[in-house]
Amino acid sequence: MSYPVDMYSRAERILERKRERAEMAADSRRDKIIKELPEIANIQSELYKVGLEISKLFLYEGAREAKVNELHDRSSALIAKRNTILVSNGYSENALEPEFECKACNDKGYIDGRRCACHVKLLKELMREEVSRFAPLDDCTFDNFDTNYYGTTPDEDGVIPKERAYKILEFSRRYAQSFSRESKNLLFLGSTGLGKTHLSLAIANVVINRGFSVCYGTSHNICEDIRAELFRRDENVTYSNAKVLSSELLIIDDLGTEINNQYNIATIYNIINTRILAKLPTIISTNYDYDELLDKYDQRITSRLSGEFTQLLLIGEDIRQEK
Numbered sequence: 001m002s003y004p005v006d007m008y009s010r011a012e013r014i015l016e017r018k019r020e021r022a023e024m025a026a027d028s029r030r031d032k033i034i035k036e037l038p039e040i041a042n043i044q045s046e047l048y049k050v051g052l053e054i055s056k057l058f059l060y061e062g063a064r065e066a067k068v069n070e071l072h073d074r075s076s077a078l079i080a081k082r083n084t085i086l087v088s089n090g091y092s093e094n095a096l097e098p099e100f101e102c103k104a105c106n107d108k109g110y111i112d113g114r115r116c117a118c119h120v121k122l123l124k125e126l127m128r129e130e131v132s133r134f135a136p137l138d139d140c141t142f143d144n145f146d147t148n149y150y151g152t153t154p155d156e157d158g159v160i161p162k163e164r165a166y167k168i169l170e171f172s173r174r175y176a177q178s179f180s181r182e183s184k185n186l187l188f189l190g191s192t193g194l195g196k197t198h199l200s201l202a203i204a205n206v207v208i209n210r211g212f213s214v215c216y217g218t219s220h221n222i223c224e225d226i227r228a229e230l231f232r233r234d235e236n237v238t239y240s241n242a243k244v245l246s247s248e249l250l251i252i253d254d255l256g257t258e259i260n261n262q263y264n265i266a267t268i269y270n271i272i273n274t275r276i277l278a279k280l281p282t283i284i285s286t287n288y289d290y291d292e293l294l295d296k297y298d299q300r301i302t303s304r305l306s307g308e309f310t311q312l313l314l315i316g317e318d319i320r321q322e323k
Contacts, residue, residue: 161316193318
């Protein structure tokens with residue numbers, strides 16, 4: 001599982017600020033306690049001297065072990081005395097120490113070289129925050145995808161919209177719950193307002209919670225940002241070429257809304273083809289039907305959409321209007 005480099009950097013900065021706040025609060029609290037309870041300062045001074053003596057002993061051989069044990073006993077007695085004073089004056093035994101949010105790693109983010117659970121949770125939160133900047137992620141879940149808005153009258157092919165929507169909902173739920181780099185590419189088809197974006201974001205919700213990186217954007221915005229990056233119009237684009245090509249799940253919404261020119265067609269082709277070769281799953285939604293896609297894009301794109309993507313066609317009337 002991997003995230004954009006800047007996201008790792010943001011997480012590191014957040015953890016660093018947490019540590020700094022905890023240490024500054026501890027310094028302030030320590031100054032207050034020592035001013036209020038001068039005997040604590042004396043004990044702290046004695047503990048420092050004991051620790052220094054123990055360090056010096058490790059430079060010598062001989063009766064070192066017995067002396068070290070004696071000093072450890074002395075240190076324990078001083079700590080017990082300090083704790084008694086603190087508690088009797090309404091403080092906790094650890095009042096002099098920083099109160100880190102994560103007790104497992106002390107807000108360092110790592111335990112024995114491995115990323116702590118708090119660090120993993122933070123990365124997921126940042127990933128969710130990133131996607132939520134451009135899409136109503138929190139509003140689009142599997143639980144609030146209501147198939148009751150779909151009709152029950154069969155279409156000309158005998159397909160009932162509500163039953164089709166339910167099958168696609170359950171497929172999408174299973175897809176998200178078992179998502180991996182080996183997952184299939186998906187192509188959501190159907191006219192406007194039938195829940196294609198909702199299902200794409202519901203998948204994103206679960207995938208993000210499982211620790212994968214997700215990039216979501218409309219085809220128009222993705223093409224515009226990659227063009228701006230290529231021609232150095234803007235170095236701080238949202239959808240960099242590297243981000244679009246390397247995210248563990250890419251969601252391209254509203255395929256077909258990008259400006260119709262050869263550059264954008266080449267960009268769409270490059271994204272789809274590169275991710276297929278890298279075996280990175282892509283989800284695409286479009287209001288176009290397949291015949292319209294054939295008219296708009298060249299065969300390099302449509303052959304990949306037909307051969308490398310599982311097509312999920314939603315049918316019915318615009319449920320946004322129904323709502």
